[in-house]
Amino acid sequence: MTEKLATRTEVPDELKWNLKDLYSSDDAFEQAAAAFKEKLKSFGEHEGHVADSAESLYKTFSDGVALDNELKRLYVYCMTRDHSDTTNPQGTKLLTEGQGLFSAFGAATAFLNVEVTRITSDEFKKLLSDEPRLEEYKRYIEVNFLRNRDHILPTEQEKILAKSDTVFNSSENIYSNLNDADIKFGEVKDENGDIVELTPARYSEFMNSTNRGLRKQVSENFKTAYKNLQHTFAATLTAHMNGVIVKNQLHNFKTAREGELFQNEIPESVYDTLVTTVHNHLDGQHRFMQLRKDVMGLNQMYGYDTRVPLVGGSKLKFTFSESKSIVLDALKILGDDYVTGLKHEFSEGWIDAAENVGKYSGGYQIDVYGVHPYVLLNWSDNYDGLTTLAHESGHAMQSYLTDQFQAVQNTDYPIFTAEIASTTNENLLMAYMLDKYADNKAMKAYLLQTSIETFIGTVNTQAMYAEFEHQCYETVEDGEPLTADRLGELYGELDRQYDGPALSTTSKMSPSWAGIPHFYTNYYVYQYATSMAISTILADRIYRKVPGALEQYKAFLKAGSSQAPIDxxxxxxxxxxxxxxxxxxxxxxxxxxxxxxxxxGK
Structure with a gap:
């Protein structure tokens, strides 16, 4: 009998988001959306008068920031309704409506860029002096507007561009529907001999199996599924990248990367330093691959051999409930206030845990100021599941603490710092587990292996993704076609460089690029790598109780976007x-x- 994935209605309520903290029902959302549209119309009264006086500038931003936060609340409701089950047409309808609200907001506020960027530095100093309340918006105005002086269009053109957001977002929506709802990975016979439907969560579980035949079949199923749709995925990714390039060119950036990193105040040199330095250290990954091959006694080692535990019988498995208890214990080193936040997260509907038909793949956290963070998981009872819970809880707790100590305009911290909070949790969890099993040779070996693979998977692999993504953008910017074959060649070549000679391949081309959703969040993945490297250092200092390390880190968590990320x-x-x-x-x-x-013993 085939074990089928649960439908959304079959998932217990305690494993679902509590969306009533946002809106009591879809009808309540619709009423709030209608009211929001009216507020947008009223906000238009500021057009042409933004810098008339210090008071008008203050009122404009006070109203605008409040509207921005209300928009996020509306959009998160739409997004979570859709992501919980992308096969549900009501969720799709709501997400489309939410994206429409974003476009409407962008169009209604497009005049801000033009009017605020006309304010000179001397004029801004005078306005700050005239209205002390403006001080709380000083950094927000400087970072989001004044520094954009060379990167804005005339008001009417900005409005047209803002109204086009639904067009620019369509590639991401198509990808989500294709990757989360339409693609099928077939069925496999599991370790118990049962025929089960293959899903992304089960892929994670089965690739840790000691049954090599199962791993090979699962790998082939996934590769076949993506290869069968590779041309559609290629067209979708190309359309997305073309849109990103056009928007950045219109805003006077030479390249897409320059524009995307500018938004987060990150120099492009940080990106290049990452890729270059990782290449300089690839010998570590190559040594580990050779160690794996030697321990497994393989004449030829393939991709489906690279996740199985090297010590038989040492694979850790935890239920969701057990994992919450472990995370609470492992992270108590971060203080009582941190643990209090975790307890809220774990018991009050902040997490949507179970995998179900049509659910958005992967995991993420998104915060709504004045409500609480929302975390998406696709739970598996393995160490990956435990680590993902700690990771996403790092995001949630950074939001939780930031919201307590910062005004709303200083809470939207960039991804560059967000991933430090999540991966610091991963590193602290690993240190805790290594101590817990210090006297168990097999378990310690398993954990060390996991630690090494986590580092390589987060620093090296994400750097590889970053290198691949940048090559793709450069290809499109050079006017060359980004075909499925071209994508497969680029990805396959990088795969071989990073994995090294110990790993064999059956083809020079790889379709694996098609299964990576983060390429639709522009120039995002490099920050996983930089953050893991940073958090490796921070977690080590915190765990060893280096004087001042915890206090510095907690101050960082509470700072939000009140300073530049590098600072x-x-x-x-x-x-x-x-x-x-x-x-x-x-x-x-x-x-x-x-x-x-x-x-x-090797």
Whole structure:
């Protein structure tokens, strides 16, 4: 009998989001959306008068920030309704409506860029002096408007561009429907001999199996599914990247990367330093791959062999309830206020845990100021599931603490700092688990292996994704076609460079790029790599109780976007403008590989 994936209605309520904290029903949402549209019309009264006086500038931003937060509340409701089951037409309808609200907001506020950027530095100083309440919006105005002076269009053109957001977003929507609802991975016979439907969550579980035949079949099913749709995925990704390029060109950026990194105040040199430094340290990944091959006794090792535990019988499994208890214990080192936030998250409907038919793949956290964060998981009873819970809880707690200590306009911290909070939790969890199983040789070996693979998967692999993404954008910007074959060649070549000679391949081209949703969040993935390197250092200091380390880190969590990301990280004790932090992080990796090699007698 085939075990089928649960439908949304079959998932217990305690494993679902509590969306009533946002709106009591779809009807209540519709009423709020209608009221929001009326407020947008009223906001238009500020057009032409933004900088008439210090008071008018203050009122404009006070109203605008409040509307922005209300929009987020509306949109998160739409998004979570859709992502909980992308096969439900009501959720799709609501998401489309939410995207329409975003476009309407962009059009209604497009005049701000033009009018605010006309304000000179001397005029802005005078306005701040005339209206002390403007001080609370000072950084918000400087970062989001004044620094954009060279990157805006005339008001009417900005309005037209804002109204086009639904067009620019359509590729992401198509990808989501294709990847989360339409694609099918077939059925496989599991370790118990039962025929089960193959899903992304089960892929994660089965690739850890000691049954090589099962791993091979699962791998082939996934590759076949993506290969069968590779041309559609290629067209969708190309359309998305073309849209990103056009929007950045219109705003006077030379390249898409320049424009996307500008938004988060990150120099492009940080991106290039990451890729170059990771390439300089690929020998560590190559040594680990060779160690794996030797321990497994394989003449040829393939991609489906790279996740199985090297110590048989040491695979850890936890229920969702058990994982919550472990995370609470592992992270108590971060203080009572942090633990209090976790308890709210774990018991008050902040998490949508179970996998179900049509559910959005992967995991994420999104915050609504004045409500609470929302976390999406697709739960699996393995160490990956436990780690993902700790990871997404890191995001949730950064939002939870930031919301307590910052005004709403300073809470929307960039991804660059967000991923530090999540991966610091991963590193603290690993340190806790290594201590817990210090006297269990097999378990310690398993955890060391997991730690090494997490580092490689987050620093090296995400750097590879970043390198691939940038190559794709450069290809499109050069006017060359981004075909499925071209994408497969680019991805396959990078795969071989990063994995090294110990890993065999059956084809020079790989369709795996098609299954990575983060390419639709522009120039995003590199921040996983930088953040894991940074958090490796921070977590080590916190766990060893280096004086001041915890206090610096907690101040960082509470700071939101009140300072530039590089400055916040520097105050936490890491200089991201230097490649030294990456060298230091790779030194930790090398030490763990050596320790695992000795433990395994190799």
């Amino acid at each position: 916040l990280i520097k105050q936490a004790g890491v200089d991201v403008t230097s490649g030294q932090y990456l060298d230091d992080a790779f030194a930790v990796l090398d030490k763990r590989i050596a320790e695992l090699k000795e433990l395994l």
